[in-house]
Amino acid sequence: MAARSFWSxxxxxxxxxxxxxxxxAVTQAERVRFHTLNEATGNRVVSxxxxxxxxxxxxxxxxxxxxxxxxxxxxVLTDDEFSAVALETTQTIDIERFVPRAEVxxxxxxxxxYLAPSEPVGEEAFSVIREAMAATGMVGxxxxxxxxxxxxxxxxxxxxxxxxxxxxxxxxxxxxxxVFGGIKPAAPPKDAMKLALSVIKExxxxxxxxxxxxxxxASLQKIIARxxxxxxxxxxxxxxxxxxxxxxxxxxxxxxxxxxDKRKR
Numbered sequence: 001m002a003a004r005s006f007w008s009x010x011x012x013x014x015x016x017x018x019x020x021x022x023x024x025a026v027t028q029a030e031r032v033r034f035h036t037l038n039e040a041t042g043n044r045v046v047s048x049x050x051x052x053x054x055x056x057x058x059x060x061x062x063x064x065x066x067x068x069x070x071x072x073x074x075x076v077l078t079d080d081e082f083s084a085v086a087l088e089t090t091q092t093i094d095i096e097r098f099v100p101r102a103e104v105x106x107x108x109x110x111x112x113x114y115l116a117p118s119e120p121v122g123e124e125a126f127s128v129i130r131e132a133m134a135a136t137g138m139v140g141x142x143x144x145x146x147x148x149x150x151x152x153x154x155x156x157x158x159x160x161x162x163x164x165x166x167x168x169x170x171x172x173x174x175x176x177x178x179v180f181g182g183i184k185p186a187a188p189p190k191d192a193m194k195l196a197l198s199v200i201k202e203x204x205x206x207x208x209x210x211x212x213x214x215x216x217x218a219s220l221q222k223i224i225a226r227x228x229x230x231x232x233x234x235x236x237x238x239x240x241x242x243x244x245x246x247x248x249x250x251x252x253x254x255x256x257x258x259x260x261d262k263r264k265r
Contacts, residue, residue: 007146008118009091011155013129018122020093022164025112032220093164095129095140095155104139104154108167115155115162130157195254202261 005021036045049058066074093115117126133139133156140155144164152167188196205211223233 005118007113009093011115011126011129012092012094013140016125016129018125018129019118020115020122020126021118023114023116025114025163032217032224090145093142093144093153093155095142097141098133098136098138099141101137101139101156104167107173109154110151110166110168113164113166114158115164116160126162130162133157189250192250192254195251195258199254199257199261202258 005023007022009020009022010017011020037043038045049063050056051058064076064078066076069075117123129140142153142155143150144153144166145151146153146166152169154165154167156163156165226233
């Protein structure tokens with residue numbers, strides 16, 4: 001089944017505007033999902049919101065969103081008040097700046113979304129914006145209201161369409177210097193570097209989505225299939241763990257790695 005768009009609006013570059021629609025680029029439809037059951041009865045367990053004082057369930061129509069301003073003290077906002085936050089970024093991706101694609105590190109990227117023209121009349125303008133970014137190696141930066149927040153987004157060309165990445169806010173990404181700052185600079189030995197490059201060369205393959213398979217999900221599917229047929233499932237015997245934490249001979253370890261990779265070919 002084709003994915004359905006969840007947002008529609010306009011892509012704007014200066015005076016050029018075209019109607020577009022956005023579709024999430026990722027899905028969890030293939031993930032194995034479980035329900036929580038009452039083991040004694042086999043019935044599903046359902047969750048519900050309850051009043052923290054009375055303990056009574058709260059109906060959906062009686063639920064409100066409150067901002068805490070003190071202990072047990074909240075400022076409550078209604079749906080109309082949320083709607084009153086009228087921003088142009090609700091329906092328009094206005095590309096305000098361009099930066100080289102390589103300068104936006106992966107750590108800043110959050111969720112990807114496919115962007116495509118929603119009407120034939122806008123395809124020419126859409127293609128001009130897309131191809132201009134592709135030719136210059138640039139990506140566009142904008143702001144867009146998604147998931148109840150105004151988020152910074154990055155727009156990049158992708159084949160016949162584009163991808164809109166929601167980006168993390170500046171305060172959400174830790175400074176790498178706080179983690180990497182204590183690592184002492186050291187030039188690796190030339191012989192070790194040569195062997196490491198050989199290991200990388202032996203393990204280099206063409207990119208394929210098959211490289212991203214989830215072995216846990218695949219194993220769960222097999223277990224579920226066996227249990228549906230009434231077959232018994234036994235836990236595998238644990239393998240002996242490799243010893244870690246020992247000082248190793250780097251050159252010997254690299255040579256063994258290279259020999260092992262060659263034998264597997």
